[in-house]
Amino acid sequence: MxxxxxxxxxxxxxxxxxxxxxxxxxxxxxxxxxxxxxxxxTFDEAVAKHPFMxxxxxxxxxxxxxxxxxxxxxxxQALSKHDPPIVLAKVDANExxxxxxxxxxxxxxxxxxxxxxxxxxxxQEYKGPREAEGIVEYLKKQVGPASKEIKSPEDAAALIDDxxxxxxxxxxxxxxxxxxxxxxxxxxLRSDYDFGHTLHANHLPRGEAAVERPLVRLLKxxxxxxxxxxxxxxxxxxxxxxxxxxxxVVTFDKNPDNHPYLMKFxxxxxxxxxxxxxFSTGPFESFKNAYYAxxxxxxxxxxxxxxxxxxxxxxxxxxFGLKEEQAPLILIQxxxxxxxxxxxxxxxxxxxxxxxxxDGKLSPFKKSAPIPEVNNEPVKVVVADSIQDVVFKSGxxxxxxxxxxxxxxxxKLAPILxxxxxxxxxxxxxxxxxxxxxxxxxxxxFDVQGYPTMYFVTPSGKVTSYEGGRTAEDIIDFIKKNKESxxxxxxxxxxxxxxxxxxxxxx
Numbered sequence: 001m002x003x004x005x006x007x008x009x010x011x012x013x014x015x016x017x018x019x020x021x022x023x024x025x026x027x028x029x030x031x032x033x034x035x036x037x038x039x040x041x042t043f044d045e046a047v048a049k050h051p052f053m054x055x056x057x058x059x060x061x062x063x064x065x066x067x068x069x070x071x072x073x074x075x076x077q078a079l080s081k082h083d084p085p086i087v088l089a090k091v092d093a094n095e096x097x098x099x100x101x102x103x104x105x106x107x108x109x110x111x112x113x114x115x116x117x118x119x120x121x122x123x124q125e126y127k128g129p130r131e132a133e134g135i136v137e138y139l140k141k142q143v144g145p146a147s148k149e150i151k152s153p154e155d156a157a158a159l160i161d162d163x164x165x166x167x168x169x170x171x172x173x174x175x176x177x178x179x180x181x182x183x184x185x186x187x188x189l190r191s192d193y194d195f196g197h198t199l200h201a202n203h204l205p206r207g208e209a210a211v212e213r214p215l216v217r218l219l220k221x222x223x224x225x226x227x228x229x230x231x232x233x234x235x236x237x238x239x240x241x242x243x244x245x246x247x248x249v250v251t252f253d254k255n256p257d258n259h260p261y262l263m264k265f266x267x268x269x270x271x272x273x274x275x276x277x278x279f280s281t282g283p284f285e286s287f288k289n290a291y292y293a294x295x296x297x298x299x300x301x302x303x304x305x306x307x308x309x310x311x312x313x314x315x316x317x318x319x320f321g322l323k324e325e326q327a328p329l330i331l332i333q334x335x336x337x338x339x340x341x342x343x344x345x346x347x348x349x350x351x352x353x354x355x356x357x358x359d360g361k362l363s364p365f366k367k368s369a370p371i372p373e374v375n376n377e378p379v380k381v382v383v384a385d386s387i388q389d390v391v392f393k394s395g396x397x398x399x400x401x402x403x404x405x406x407x408x409x410x411x412k413l414a415p416i417l418x419x420x421x422x423x424x425x426x427x428x429x430x431x432x433x434x435x436x437x438x439x440x441x442x443x444x445x446f447d448v449q450g451y452p453t454m455y456f457v458t459p460s461g462k463v464t465s466y467e468g469g470r471t472a473e474d475i476i477d478f479i480k481k482n483k484e485s486x487x488x489x490x491x492x493x494x495x496x497x498x499x500x501x502x503x504x505x506x507x
Contacts, residue, residue, distance in 0.1 A: 166195075182232065276309075368441065371385055397429055416471060417472075
């Protein structure tokens with residue numbers, strides 16, 4: 001997955017948490033330690049012991065982890081009484097001895113929650129709510145059969161939510177290759193979708209009742225409401241579900257029902273077109289109609305479409321460094337983070353601009369703050385237009401912080417970096433610098449998933465993520481241990497591959 005997609009997933013997860021409805025859980029304090037605490041020595045034994053277990057990989061300094069902790073504990077208390085009990089556990093993935101677990105299970109941000117089924121033979125991302133009651137309800141649905149039998153229209157009415165995607169296998173009998181493959185896919189994708197199986201299509205609320213069985217019917221609340229497929233090859237079935245379960249145009253607004261589609265949109269590696277405007281003012285309907293028509297016209301192209309309300313998409317504007325006064329605007333982002341931008345666009349310009357994009361007639365948009373005329377503070381300011389000169393071509397060892405002005409952790413780190421930079425001012429081979437990642441495009445050499453993120457670049461071009469402590473002494477010690485002499489040749493770069501897999505704090 002592309003770096004920018006990862007960052008977007010973190011951003012949207014934070015959005016989903018912020019917009020989720022809160023539910024009172026009463027005044028009684030839950031007993032402590034219902035959540036199992038695991039480490040590298042006890043992890044495998046716990047996975048082998050419990051057929052179903054949820055594990056949170058966290059860092060003690062992570063703000064989102066601290067917010068999740070009491071909700072996770074309440075959920076663990078409630079789920080311990082479930083039949084069978086559902087086990088919740090946690091691992092401090094920031095602790096040195098547990099880093100191999102974070103690497104093994106591809107932990108790329110905190111907190112990361114994963115579901116371990118069948119003694120770890122099936123591992124899935126937890127994609128549910130982050131408040132206690134939501135965690136409980138979500139996990140209760142994750143135990144038991146992956147697909148539920150629909151024996152009557154009443155069963156269908158009870159199981160199928162017309163606001164969600166529901167996938168039903170219609171069979172002549174619950175056996176054979178087609179049924180086995182369907183159940184395999186249901187088990188694999190159960191964290192993302194609800195599945196059912198039936199012998200009679202007339203039990204279902206939508207679609208033709210007279211069908212040639214077996215088939216898979218996908219019910220959804222957007223676009224065409226029913227889509228059928230008769231290809232039961234496992235890979236083909238997964239592809240059918242993935243292609244059919246995202247709206248042709250995803251809506252980015254405050255409606256939590258749209259969050260699952262937003263997650264899928266930004267997880268996709270395909271180029272993404274995003275139209276941002278104010279939904280409540282101006283000629284919204286004309287823009288919407290023109291944009292949906294464009295999505296239909298370019299349906300065969302590899303391009304995903306999103307329409308976003310600038311009142312709900314403040315995080316997106318901060319992330320891209322955009323201004324509200326630029327709207328209506330359309331932005332295309334490719335998997336390598338290359339971007340194309342047209343601000344103050346008119347509705348009747350959308351199709352022609354997209355044609356220019358597909359014809360290769362547009363120049364990429366590079367976001368950069370102005371190069372500062374004076375840059376004599378201990379911590380140097382780097383922008384997209386100066387990063388090559390200040391960092392890669394300087395012949396110095398550069399510790400570079402990527403930050404956001406609104407990030408609380410960045411504000412706490414600022415005086416610490418200042419202290420470290422002041423202490424090292426006499427070392428002409430060392431530079432400590434910072435880049436506002438909301439105002440500048442981050443080069444592909446850096447994997448910035450959250451703020452603050454720090455990297456260390458040596459004169460030979462070696463790029464290493466900083467994962468040390470957050471005191472001036474820790475930073476100074478790291479630089480002294482890892483710095484190279486400015487006489488190192490660029491040929492050394494090939495001998496020392498870049499490290500680009502940091503574990504990040506919140507976005």
